[in-house]
Amino acid sequence: xxxxxxxxxxxxxxxxxxxxxxxxxxxxxxxxxxxxxxxxxxxxxxxxxxxxxxxxxxxxxxxxxxxxxxxxxxxxxxxxxxxxxxxxxxxxxxxxxxxxxxxxxxxxxxxxxxxxxxxxxxxxxxxxxxxxxxxxxxxxxxxxxxxxxxxxxxxxxxxxxxxxxxxxxxxxxxxxxxxxxxxxxxxxxxxxxxxxxxxxxxxxxxxxxxxxxxxxxxxxxxxxxxxxxxxxxxxxxxxxxxxxxxxxxxxxxxxxxxxxxxxxxxxxxxxxxxxxxxxxxxxxxxxxxxxxxxxxxxxxxxxxxxxxxxxxxxxxxxxxxxxxxxxxxxxxxxxxxxxxxxxxxxxxxxxxxxxxxxxxxxxxxxxxxxxxxxxxxxxxxxxxxxxxxxxxxxxxxxxxxxxxxxxxxxxxxxxxxxxxxxxxxxxxxxxxxxxxxxxxxxxxxxxxxxxxxxxxxx
Numbered sequence: 001x002x003x004x005x006x007x008x009x010x011x012x013x014x015x016x017x018x019x020x021x022x023x024x025x026x027x028x029x030x031x032x033x034x035x036x037x038x039x040x041x042x043x044x045x046x047x048x049x050x051x052x053x054x055x056x057x058x059x060x061x062x063x064x065x066x067x068x069x070x071x072x073x074x075x076x077x078x079x080x081x082x083x084x085x086x087x088x089x090x091x092x093x094x095x096x097x098x099x100x101x102x103x104x105x106x107x108x109x110x111x112x113x114x115x116x117x118x119x120x121x122x123x124x125x126x127x128x129x130x131x132x133x134x135x136x137x138x139x140x141x142x143x144x145x146x147x148x149x150x151x152x153x154x155x156x157x158x159x160x161x162x163x164x165x166x167x168x169x170x171x172x173x174x175x176x177x178x179x180x181x182x183x184x185x186x187x188x189x190x191x192x193x194x195x196x197x198x199x200x201x202x203x204x205x206x207x208x209x210x211x212x213x214x215x216x217x218x219x220x221x222x223x224x225x226x227x228x229x230x231x232x233x234x235x236x237x238x239x240x241x242x243x244x245x246x247x248x249x250x251x252x253x254x255x256x257x258x259x260x261x262x263x264x265x266x267x268x269x270x271x272x273x274x275x276x277x278x279x280x281x282x283x284x285x286x287x288x289x290x291x292x293x294x295x296x297x298x299x300x301x302x303x304x305x306x307x308x309x310x311x312x313x314x315x316x317x318x319x320x321x322x323x324x325x326x327x328x329x330x331x332x333x334x335x336x337x338x339x340x341x342x343x344x345x346x347x348x349x350x351x352x353x354x355x356x357x358x359x360x361x362x363x364x365x366x367x368x369x370x371x372x373x374x375x376x377x378x379x380x381x382x383x384x385x386x387x388x389x390x391x392x393x394x395x396x397x398x399x400x401x402x403x404x405x406x407x408x409x410x411x412x413x414x415x416x417x418x419x420x421x422x423x424x425x426x427x428x429x430x431x432x433x434x435x436x437x438x439x440x441x442x443x444x445x446x447x448x449x450x451x452x453x454x455x456x457x458x
Contacts, residue, residue: 001387002449009139010131010444017131017444018114018437020050024089024123025107025116031066031090031154040066040153043089047151050130054137056149063165066090066153070172073133075455076142083454084148084175084414086404087126087182088155091118092429099431112437113426119435120426125181126151128421128440132447144455148175152404155182158202158364159403166407177377177454178408181443183420186396187268191389191446193381194418196296196397197405199331199368201340205230205348206324207356213309216317224355226323227308233351234303234325241287244301244329246343254333254370256297264292267394277425296397299340300330330399337365366403371415380453381419388446419450 010017027043030036041060044067048058051071058071069089075081094104094117102108107116114124129149136143150173154160166173186192207226214223239245271291275282285294294300308323310316329340345360352358371378373395382393398418408416421443427433 002445002452003140005139006135006448006452007445009135010441010448013131013135014441017127018440021114021124021127021440022107022116024127025114025118026105027089028094028105029090029118029153030093031156032093034065037065040090044069044151044153047089047130051133051149054130054134056147058149061165061169063152064154064161068153068165069149069151070169071149071151072172073143073147075145075147077144079145079455081177081455081457082146082148082175083451084150084173084178084408084412085126085129086178086180086408086416087129087149087151088122088153089126089151090153090156091121091123092156094431096431101432104431104433109437110434113434114437114440115432115434117433119433120184120422121428121433122155122182124435124440125421125443128443129179129181129447131444132451135444135448136451144452147451148173150404155403158200158366160364162403163407163411166404166411170412173412175412175414178412178414178416179381179447179450180402180405180408180416180418181420181447182402183398183418184422184424184426185420185439186394186424188423189391190268190394191385191391192394192396192420193378193385194398194420195371195373195378195395196333197369197418198296198299198399198401199335199337199406200364200366200401200403201329201331201337201344201362202364203327203341203344204324204361204363205233205327206322206359206361207233207352208322208359209356210319210321212321213318214321216319220319223319224353225319226356227306227320229353229356230306230308230323230325232353233348236351237301237347242285244299246301246340246347248343249299249301249340252334252336252339253299256293260297263395264290267292267396295399297332299332299335300328302328302330304328330401331368333368333370335368337367341365364403366401367406367410369402369405369409369416371409371417375415376457377415377417377454380457381417381450384446384449384453385419387449388442419446421446
């Protein structure tokens with residue numbers, strides 16, 4: 001149980017903490033937009049300033065287009081234990097702006113939630129850790145264990161080349177525990193820890209035909225249309241049962257355990273309500289498997305976009321010279337991105353129609369993550385969530401990818417704890433992203449309790 005002075009401090013400073021979070025949310029730190037580079041740097045500097053005010057040695061280390069913040073502080077009691085806290089200060093593009101009910105970088109509170117781009121993903125979540133640290137420094141006599149922050153600025157574009165940064169800076173990131181708060185509860189009122197994430201292989205498949213766009217009347221017929229050819233290839237990537245047809249795609253998939261099946265069956269999940277929430281039926285994926293299994297524990301292949309031909313208003317009768325499909329494959333333990341990409345290249349080589357040439361370009365790769373649910377740090381986090389939010393803590397997987405988790409596990413040799421505070425309907429990556437005020441406030445308590453519990457592990 002947290003000392004009373006910590007919880008009292010967090011309660012007494014809620015308004016100020018909210019104002020400081022609002023300040024961070026006003027920075028349009030969009031990593032995919034080059035014109036926002038200065039805004040990203042200003043946001044990173046402000047986060048560093050918060051930590052320097054708390055006695056941290058904070059440094060913005062140059063990396064690609066946006067720096068990575070590493071901040072370190074020693075425990076007041078001289079503990080030899082260290083926890084690594086991860087977050088990212090970059091955000092998704094806010095467009096389409098007309099679908100926001102309030103400007104995305106002018107945070108506002110409506111119906112008990114903070115509406116702004118980055119409110120949940122990930123500024124509100126990592127800032128909860130900053131405020132928990134503040135409570136120990138200002139009211140608790142100092143930190144109960146050593147703390148290292150790693151806060152990056154390119155997570156929303158796949159954390160390119162982050163593995164090299166982590167490896168190059170491993171000495172400064174060395175820790176006994178690691179906590180990543182870039183995840184969500186299973187449902188409102190169901191505090192959750194994520195012990196598994198899918199990995200990712202993201203690539204572009206481009207088919208090239210004629211040297212330039214051609215008049216479809218003058219040349220249509222003998223010329224192979226790259227868009228038509230691409231459509232045929234996309235259709236052939238799945239069979240009638242919803243299975244991916246790449247050779248060996250399922251060879252390394254780790255099956256669910258019976259313990260997991262039983263635990264997932266007890267979660268408060270209504271398939272019909274879920275379908276209604278997202279406005280879609282649930283006929284996709286592999287036939288005969290539950291919705292949660294298809295979302296969390298089975299690999300997928302999806303086309304995320306198609307580019308080619310005329311995109312403007314009205315008609316333009318052309319055979320395009322090229323067509324591109326943007327493809328993402330979500331991977332599960334024990335799949336490896338490099339092996340799946342090789343299988344994709346082989347499939348493309350064997351299935352490209354005559355009359356077009358194929359090129360595959362890989363944009364991002366991330367390995368899946370699975371953490372043992374019974375490790376001591378997991379128990380410390382579960383107790384912290386229960387103290388802050390009440391109720392039984394659910395152990396869940398998530399179908400998304402958070403690239404840093406696998407790097408922490410593989411490169412740093414630390415099992416990452418995904419203890420996030422978001423809710424499933426927070427509209428991540430979409431207009432009207434929001435983060436419940438209560439989730440942020442209780443998140444600061446959960447973070448503080450987690451630090452307190454980790455410091456007391458044997």
